[in-house]
Amino acid sequence: MPVIRFVREGLDVECYPGENLREVALREGIELYGLKGKLGNCGGCGQCITCFVDVEGAAPAALSPLTAVEEQKLRRRPQTWRLACQALVEQSLLVLTRPQTGLADREAAFAEARGHELPAGPTAWPAPPPGEEESDDDRADGQLDDAPGSESAMGDLAPQPGAPGLSATSGEAGAPAADRR
Numbered sequence: 001m002p003v004i005r006f007v008r009e010g011l012d013v014e015c016y017p018g019e020n021l022r023e024v025a026l027r028e029g030i031e032l033y034g035l036k037g038k039l040g041n042c043g044g045c046g047q048c049i050t051c052f053v054d055v056e057g058a059a060p061a062a063l064s065p066l067t068a069v070e071e072q073k074l075r076r077r078p079q080t081w082r083l084a085c086q087a088l089v090e091q092s093l094l095v096l097t098r099p100q101t102g103l104a105d106r107e108a109a110f111a112e113a114r115g116h117e118l119p120a121g122p123t124a125w126p127a128p129p130p131g132e133e134e135s136d137d138d139r140a141d142g143q144l145d146d147a148p149g150s151e152s153a154m155g156d157l158a159p160q161p162g163a164p165g166l167s168a169t170s171g172e173a174g175a176p177a178a179d180r181r
């Protein structure tokens with residue numbers, strides 16, 4: 001799995017390929033927000049512009065491409081900044097949280113973080129544990145069972161005696177919903 005090396009915190013965190021950077025950081029108890037974001041943030045909708053991270057030196061494919069929100073909101077920010085809530089992690093990378101607050105010896109911190117090899121990690125979701133794999137036959141069976149018009153599906157919809165929508169005399173179902181009162 002990709003490894004996110006959080007430079008400020010000195011912490012390596014594994015995540016699944018495609019996971020949202022903000023969600024991984026929050027899950028790991030990493031402080032993503034400065035004061036403004038702590039007082040109020042949008043919860044990951046790309047509206048508050050407080051979840052900045054600096055991904056200096058990251059490979060182009062390490063994160064998903066800039067979203068339209070980032071294109072607009074990061075115009076006046078350094079090119080290596082991203083909004084954590086908009087970025088999906090695909091490969092291992094270094095991440096500096098709260099770059100707007102500064103970091104003493106920033107260059108030294110990045111150099112230290114780069115000094116240890118960053119495991120690339122597999123870039124695919126791990127296989128499910130043995131016994132939890134769903135076969136094609138299982139999926140096909142499930143689809144047929146639930147298919148409209150199938151016996152099981154029709155069984156669920158079979159009219160019940162006295163049910164609304166049934167004519168007491170004809171026994172016909174299918175009256176419009178508005179008439180089923």
Ligand code: FES
Binds near residue numbers: 041046047049050051
């Ligand atoms: S959490 Fe609000 S923009 Fe990312």
